[in-house]
Amino acid sequence: MKQILLIATGGTIASRPTENGLAPELCAEDILGCVPALASLCHIDALQLMNIDSTNMTPERWIAIADCVKDHYFRYDGFVITHGTDTMAYTASALSYLIQNSAKPIVLTGSQKSIYDQETDARRNLFDACLAAQDDTLHGVLLVFDGRVISGTRARKTHTKSMNAFSSIDYPDLALLREGKILHYIRQQKPAGLPAFYEKLDSRVFVLRLIPGMNPDVLLSLLPAFDALVIESFGVGGLPCYEQEDFLAAVHAWTREGKPIVITTQVPHEGSDIAVYQVGARAASLPGVLQAHTMTVESVVTKLMWILAQTHCLERIEQLFYTPVAHDLLRFE
Numbered sequence: 001m002k003q004i005l006l007i008a009t010g011g012t013i014a015s016r017p018t019e020n021g022l023a024p025e026l027c028a029e030d031i032l033g034c035v036p037a038l039a040s041l042c043h044i045d046a047l048q049l050m051n052i053d054s055t056n057m058t059p060e061r062w063i064a065i066a067d068c069v070k071d072h073y074f075r076y077d078g079f080v081i082t083h084g085t086d087t088m089a090y091t092a093s094a095l096s097y098l099i100q101n102s103a104k105p106i107v108l109t110g111s112q113k114s115i116y117d118q119e120t121d122a123r124r125n126l127f128d129a130c131l132a133a134q135d136d137t138l139h140g141v142l143l144v145f146d147g148r149v150i151s152g153t154r155a156r157k158t159h160t161k162s163m164n165a166f167s168s169i170d171y172p173d174l175a176l177l178r179e180g181k182i183l184h185y186i187r188q189q190k191p192a193g194l195p196a197f198y199e200k201l202d203s204r205v206f207v208l209r210l211i212p213g214m215n216p217d218v219l220l221s222l223l224p225a226f227d228a229l230v231i232e233s234f235g236v237g238g239l240p241c242y243e244q245e246d247f248l249a250a251v252h253a254w255t256r257e258g259k260p261i262v263i264t265t266q267v268p269h270e271g272s273d274i275a276v277y278q279v280g281a282r283a284a285s286l287p288g289v290l291q292a293h294t295m296t297v298e299s300v301v302t303k304l305m306w307i308l309a310q311t312h313c314l315e316r317i318e319q320l321f322y323t324p325v326a327h328d329l330l331r332f333e
């Protein structure tokens, strides 16, 4: 029987009604006790790392989760992390950078309803997550939800209430889970060698959603407090050019200080291509201005945090940013 470690962090799956709405109160053992069928699937040890609504997730807590996996890595065949759905895609991305080259599955899951709710999706998601965590071919950071196995860098919460809360953005699901069985859509070669664990993130990354007519002074006011700026632009990507060139000047103020700017898009699918329009090409010509291509915003943000914890050299930042990690970066060739 495979040995699985369940790391509980809170979320709706562990919630109970309180006077002020749902709050995570159930412990890892309570959650496990709700799915007796797991006893015949694998041996599971449970560990309560935190018990939070994932709205309160932080980069420090991502590091604590990665450290926990690292501390137990060689004693278990796979890991299941129960987590709130609201920031689960960010955590899946962050862990994909903090834990690389893992031959073992590290599976995030949660639910839209508490495991104590009669109509819950929690029992199925937890069972499926354990099924994925003890699978011989799956590996790396994965998100399992509503019968789907999604690569950690491609996941996004796309429904606030429905059971199919997560989508794989511009990348196929890796596998499908039905009635205790796995159908592999994509079989990937397991990484050879040891996993690489990282222990630092630079949380000074800001995401700015552009709106028509935005004053470029916003960029200048953010500059002292942050080390990188992600601009969620329009369409394939561009920066406004009103009467003056103030927007480009504000971008230049960032890159002059060695702080990268990444242009991404507000459009949910197909990513950026800032060379297409003059409004994008002008920005692209500035050194230190990068683009997300098909990376999700969750991946862009956490990849920058991971990179900036290692270097502040713009050239090296660019090199690391455009080096694919766990399917995060796909480009038309």
Ligand code: ASP
Residues within 6 Å of the ligand: 010, 011, 012, 013, 052, 053, 054, 055, 083, 084, 085, 086, 087, 110, 111, 112
């Ligand atoms: N607010 C909850 C959380 O993210 C929502 C959920 O788990 O579905 O912790």
